[in-house]
Amino acid sequence: MKQVTVYDIAKEAKVSVATVSRVLNGTAPVRASTRAKIEAIMHRHQFQPNALARSLSKKETGIIGVILPDITNSFFPEVFSGIMQEGQETGYTFFLCDTMGQYDKESEFLNIMREKRVDGILFMGGRINLNDCDEALVQEVMEHANKIPLVLVNGNLKNANLTRVATDEYAGTMLAVRHLIELGHTRIGFIGGESHMATTMVKMRAYRKCLREAGLPIREEWVLPDDFSVDAGNRQMQRLLSQTERPTAVCCVNDFTAIGAMKTAIDQGMRVPDDISIVGFDDIVLARHFIPELTTVSQQASELGRTAVQVLRQLINQERVKKLTSLSPRLVIRQSTASPRSE
Amino acid sequence: MKQVTVYDIAKEAKVSVATVSRVLNGTAPVRASTRAKIEAIMHRHQFQPNALARSLSKKETGIIGVILPDITNSFFPEVFSGIMQEGQETGYTFFLCDTMGQYDKESEFLNIMREKRVDGILFMGGRINLNDCDEALVQEVMEHANKIPLVLVNGNLKNANLTRVATDEYAGTMLAVRHLIELGHTRIGFIGGESHMATTMVKMRAYRKCLREAGLPIREEWVLPDDFSVDAGNRQMQRLLSQTERPTAVCCVNDFTAIGAMKTAIDQGMRVPDDISIVGFDDIVLARHFIPELTTVSQQASELGRTAVQVLRQLINQERVKKLTSLSPRLVIRQSTASPRSE
DNA sequence: GTGAAAGCGCTAACAG
DNA sequence: CTGTTAGCGCTTTCAC
Numbered sequence: 001m002k003q004v005t006v007y008d009i010a011k012e013a014k015v016s017v018a019t020v021s022r023v024l025n026g027t028a029p030v031r032a033s034t035r036a037k038i039e040a041i042m043h044r045h046q047f048q049p050n051a052l053a054r055s056l057s058k059k060e061t062g063i064i065g066v067i068l069p070d071i072t073n074s075f076f077p078e079v080f081s082g083i084m085q086e087g088q089e090t091g092y093t094f095f096l097c098d099t100m101g102q103y104d105k106e107s108e109f110l111n112i113m114r115e116k117r118v119d120g121i122l123f124m125g126g127r128i129n130l131n132d133c134d135e136a137l138v139q140e141v142m143e144h145a146n147k148i149p150l151v152l153v154n155g156n157l158k159n160a161n162l163t164r165v166a167t168d169e170y171a172g173t174m175l176a177v178r179h180l181i182e183l184g185h186t187r188i189g190f191i192g193g194e195s196h197m198a199t200t201m202v203k204m205r206a207y208r209k210c211l212r213e214a215g216l217p218i219r220e221e222w223v224l225p226d227d228f229s230v231d232a233g234n235r236q237m238q239r240l241l242s243q244t245e246r247p248t249a250v251c252c253v254n255d256f257t258a259i260g261a262m263k264t265a266i267d268q269g270m271r272v273p274d275d276i277s278i279v280g281f282d283d284i285v286l287a288r289h290f291i292p293e294l295t296t297v298s299q300q301a302s303e304l305g306r307t308a309v310q311v312l313r314q315l316i317n318q319e320r321v322k323k324l325t326s327l328s329p330r331l332v333i334r335q336s337t338a339s340p341r342s343e
Numbered sequence: 344m345k346q347v348t349v350y351d352i353a354k355e356a357k358v359s360v361a362t363v364s365r366v367l368n369g370t371a372p373v374r375a376s377t378r379a380k381i382e383a384i385m386h387r388h389q390f391q392p393n394a395l396a397r398s399l400s401k402k403e404t405g406i407i408g409v410i411l412p413d414i415t416n417s418f419f420p421e422v423f424s425g426i427m428q429e430g431q432e433t434g435y436t437f438f439l440c441d442t443m444g445q446y447d448k449e450s451e452f453l454n455i456m457r458e459k460r461v462d463g464i465l466f467m468g469g470r471i472n473l474n475d476c477d478e479a480l481v482q483e484v485m486e487h488a489n490k491i492p493l494v495l496v497n498g499n500l501k502n503a504n505l506t507r508v509a510t511d512e513y514a515g516t517m518l519a520v521r522h523l524i525e526l527g528h529t530r531i532g533f534i535g536g537e538s539h540m541a542t543t544m545v546k547m548r549a550y551r552k553c554l555r556e557a558g559l560p561i562r563e564e565w566v567l568p569d570d571f572s573v574d575a576g577n578r579q580m581q582r583l584l585s586q587t588e589r590p591t592a593v594c595c596v597n598d599f600t601a602i603g604a605m606k607t608a609i610d611q612g613m614r615v616p617d618d619i620s621i622v623g624f625d626d627i628v629l630a631r632h633f634i635p636e637l638t639t640v641s642q643q644a645s646e647l648g649r650t651a652v653q654v655l656r657q658l659i660n661q662e663r664v665k666k667l668t669s670l671s672p673r674l675v676i677r678q679s680t681a682s683p684r685s686e
Numbered sequence: 687g688t689g690a691a692a693g694c695g696c697t698a699a700c701a702g
Numbered sequence: 703c704t705g706t707t708a709g710c711g712c713t714t715t716c717a718c
Contacts, residue, residue, distance in 0.1 A: 072424050
């Protein structure tokens, strides 16, 4: 019942373990006949080389550690899917850690990854999305990054100067707001996002910039941060609708809040997009299946994941790497936006 | 820059590596003073014990391998989330493999897991959902299961007699169909699901049983398998609506097809649930956010994941385990179902 | 309590 | 081409 090892194979083939190792890795020429014999024996015994032993001596595991805040949030499975596709093609395997948004879990997982000797780390969510992250937390990540290839995905850490790949959310939001303006909207609100998160700030900044550029007034009572959930969308749309002066369009921090906003608006008897236009951000899979289909900004999550792995691989291979790889989002126009009714 | 090892620690503390190992694992008493000294040194050097070396000698990794067919399908992240929660509490870590529905990838990952010496395997999707799985594929899994703890989650392999945990989909479907019948529906269709998949067959069987029990006729032209996608729902609802005699309610194989069916019905000018009632299966997160909110059967995905880990752990610890652990689904009544209009 | 030493299974010089 | 041997870093008897 004991696992067969290179020694067993070697003995049976009457060769040394070195030779067995050679056919296993193709690291040096081996006579065709002995190679064939060894392979036959390995096959017969269904030999499974012990990856632990191999990694221990090679000092590399072929494992990439992935930290993300919530696998249950459909954006992340898509990114992860891209990560896996890219990784599989290059023989990498993944160690996925879900921090459930807790910063101390990030620290914990970072350590576990180091113990497991992963070859590199992809860091998403949590502290790297904070606008003003605690110095100690930044420090910690920097120390790890000093010892092991690490890239921040869709986030940043002030003054840490780490390698990162991210969607250009500023540009993405401009796409969304300009779309609304081009449709003729002049009364545009913004919903969702915790205000201490970088995403929220960036998106709001882009939103304000656009309105200003277009010479439109910014009504602070229409700028309603909250969190990133569907419920946030519900709540803030409710608030918007309770005002006597209402916007005719709203830009949402992500698709979840957009969905919530849409639902509440419709439940209150409004029609989307006739009475109010709504645009989201992320283009989650179900966005196109809502009624009405959601206009949104696609982050191309899968592409983001692939790119992240490519960049990390360069880091692992000690190649030169751009400090920031920026991906351009795309506006996906569907049914939830239209020109305002002329009144 | 080199990693510090137990030897470095031992030397600095003027003790043997054995003692260092003892404080690391608490496997034997160590004098408090020397323990303190060692711990201080480890802390100072930020010592990270090499998990590979440890696993190699202990012959256990604390890793559970998880095979699933598509992390992008929101049902699986939820299951996985439950798996991780349960695992974390017991110190396990996970190796996630997405087969993207390809059977050969299942084989590949099974082998990789063996090489990585995971402590146990959780198998979801792919071949274990086939109603009639190729004998060789069954055999392969059986051989692995013979060597390593393995549990099938929401699936089965004929005559393999493997340990499994699964939702009772038969019961779940009965819940759904009976609900429709109790509402007064007599004309009920069934949409979606590939007919060679076990889920589909089980659910259809339950559907037929319910109708028969209630003395209702089964109209074969209203039983429309397809695949499990939103588009399948679109297509088959389209077909249903093109018939002159239409059902007043339809039971869908899962939430995706239900969403598709709903969307097509509404796009065609029907009202849900007024003109047609729709019930799904799974209770994905967004089900409650659709308009109308989707009535569905909850699999309690997260609970399923937790249970799977518990069972696997028992297997790993060589405890007695029930061959089948069955979870009861729950009907979640929301807005997409109502009594048929009396005409 | 603590130390010496033999593994765990594989890779990689080095020598031939 | 192939064999010998010394690691890789930790755990675990077995003595003392």
